[in-house]
Amino acid sequence: MxxxxxxxxxxxxxxxxxxxxxxxxxxxxxxxxxxxxxxxxxxxxxxxxxxxxxxxxxxxxxxxxxxxxxxxxxxxxxxxxxxxxxxxxxxxxxxxxxxxxxxxxxxxxxxxxxxxxxxxxxxxxxxxxxxxxxIPTTKKVLYVYDESTEKNLREDVESINGGELDTFYKVKLTYSVNGKSLEHKRFFLSATEKIDAWIINTKSYNNIPMDFENVMLKSILKGKEVISFTSFYESIYEALPVRSHNDSFYEILQFRNKKIRYLQKIFSFGVNFFLSVVVGFVFLICVPFVFFLNLFFNRGPLIYSQKRVGQYGKEFKIYKFRSMVVNAEAAGAKMATRNDSRITPFGRVLRLFRIDELPQILSVIKGDMQFIGPRPERKVFVNQLNKIIPFYNVRHLIKPGITGWAQVKYKYGENLDDSVRKLEYDLYYIKNRSITLDLRIIFKTVTTVLFSRGV
Structure with missing residues (x-):
């Protein structure tokens, strides 16, 4: 497709x-x-x-x-x-x-x-x-689904139609390949003449009836567009859909060839080396100032460490300037939110300018992290997310990063639903990572810090 x-x-x-x-x-x-x-x-x-x-x-x-x-x-x-x-x-x-x-x-x-x-x-x-x-440029869409994807029908149709983002696609007709009468099928076949694009979202393409495939082929020969829901979602949103259990593991993760991945490793090494020097220098400059102001406005330890899940599921320690009150998780582990009451006034300043992230350079130097990759999460949340999200562990195939595609494309993650959306961007990065995409992330990270956007 x-x-x-x-x-x-x-x-x-x-x-x-x-x-x-x-x-x-x-x-x-x-x-x-x-x-x-x-x-x-x-x-x-x-x-x-x-x-x-x-x-x-x-x-x-x-x-x-x-x-x-x-x-x-x-x-x-x-x-x-x-x-x-x-x-x-x-x-x-x-x-x-x-x-x-x-x-x-x-x-x-x-x-x-x-x-x-x-x-x-x-x-x-x-x-x-x-x-x-x-000029009419919005395509009229026939959305095809089966019983395994029917539970997400409304959400998937909304994704195609778009909300804040104009996708230029509009679902005009939906059709399930399971259990339809002959009369309904005949009506559907006549309606396809008025359709500009087909978006297919089925668990297996083998389940599509033969007469349905013949109509689809005729549409292709007439110049109409026929694509999978994953291809549509990836192209429009620059992310991979994970709520639909329709695509195989191999369709979700089509890695680049070895030559391009080898060049990517050379580029990543250069980026990590260069930014380690630059960010390390900035970190050393900031330490005495943060230490001094911490004595008056944020009393307690200067740096805190926390175990996170890294490459291949191995845990490692991440370091940050402390921005929350001491013993912030006395009542148990909890995801940080944008207006979290546990964040101190001085901690808000550190977070606003991303200064609290600087000590993560220590994890990069130790080899546990790199500058670009999925954001590392804590094991307690990883265990929860593994139960409800397909392919969540795939994000651990590469080293976690200080910044990444999910961080620059989506807002601050505050709950499990946000984690699902961020995973869509992480999977897109793993599948499509390239020098160009890394450069886009670096550039967007700079603008995010300068204009206090997102993440």
Whole structure:
């Protein structure tokens, strides 16, 4: 079965990016060739300004989620988001030219660059939103299930339709392959002509009736989309569904080939070595300050250790700056929540800037952890989660990490339901880990710390 091939997400983002880049390159051309006095600009400087301009725009767009279609298609976000991203972009380019090259400017071309660039990007994006509101791009879906997946029917349909996130798929018809009458089957076969996509969610594809398969094949030959629910979910949400027990262990975990995994190990070693030096240096600088302030605002031990489950299910000690009251778990183990009453006022400051996480560098140096991987959990919660979540132990195939795909994609985990959602992202990372995905996690981690988002 194919993966979702939608004009709706990747292609929409590409169209949006092409339009944006056309405006960005045109504005940089005006800035470099007309706004800057020619006495202050050489060919090498022109190239560097272009490079800084393109890099700064793409970085700002990524940090501020400029290509999050869920926000882009909402009219109330279009102009405001366009303005603050493009204003920041022109400001960065302008200040770079002033500070680095001490450039002199012609007034009118400079005003065109500073004022018209945000306006042009805003108008282009407003046009983009309205054009795609007119063009019907949402696919009408036939959702196929069986008795083993029926219990999650409502949740799975809601995932396809989307809530906060626009999936551009809409379930118009559901069909169970079990126990349907001949009349119902005939009605279903006639209704498939009005369907754009099939999403199949069955425990085994062997259970699909032959006549049903023939109709499916005819739909494929007519250019209609036929995909598994797992493929849909993975493509849209960048996570793997674990509530549906429909997919085999091998479909859930299709690892990359050995060559790519070998390159991944080299990259991971480089990242761990470099960040160990950088974060270790920051940790050493912070220790005396945290120790001093701890004496007045958070009396008790400076660092606490706790056993967590690591690679292959082995327990190890994790270290953090203490952010909770002493004996916070006197009444028993309990997951931390965002507004946990056990967190001290000084502990909230440590958590806000992720300073409490710094001592975990000790676990990285010892080899128990790495920088990128599933977040390690305590054995008491692992035992609970193993009973209710399929494949939970799979996350222990790789070393746990200080940051990871689940941490940057999902909110702070406060209960077992949140653990289920985070597992979906952990499994996606294990299945799809690559140098590119690791770089995305590193970049998102930096923005998470800077803007106090998520995790």
């Amino acid at each position: 194919s993966k979702p091939s939608i004009l709706n997400s990747i292609e929409r983002k590409f169209i949006l990016l092409v339009g944006d880049m056309f405006i960005i390159l045109a504005s940089l051309n005006v800035f470099v060739n007309d706004a800057i006095d020619k006495e202050y600009i050489s060919l090498e400087r022109k190239i560097s300004v272009f490079g800084v301009g393109i890099f700064s725009y793409l970085a700002l767009a990524y940090i501020l989620e400029f290509y999050n279609l869920g926000k882009v298609i909402k009219r109330r976000y279009v102009l405001s988001q366009s303005l603050y991203v493009s204003v920041l972009y022109v400001f960065v380019v302008f200040m770079f030219s002033v500070i680095v090259y001490d450039a002199s400017f012609w007034r009118m071309p400079l005003l065109y660059f500073l004022l018209l660039t945000p306006l042009e990007i805003g108008l282009w994006r407003f046009l983009f939103v309205n054009v795609f509101r007119i």
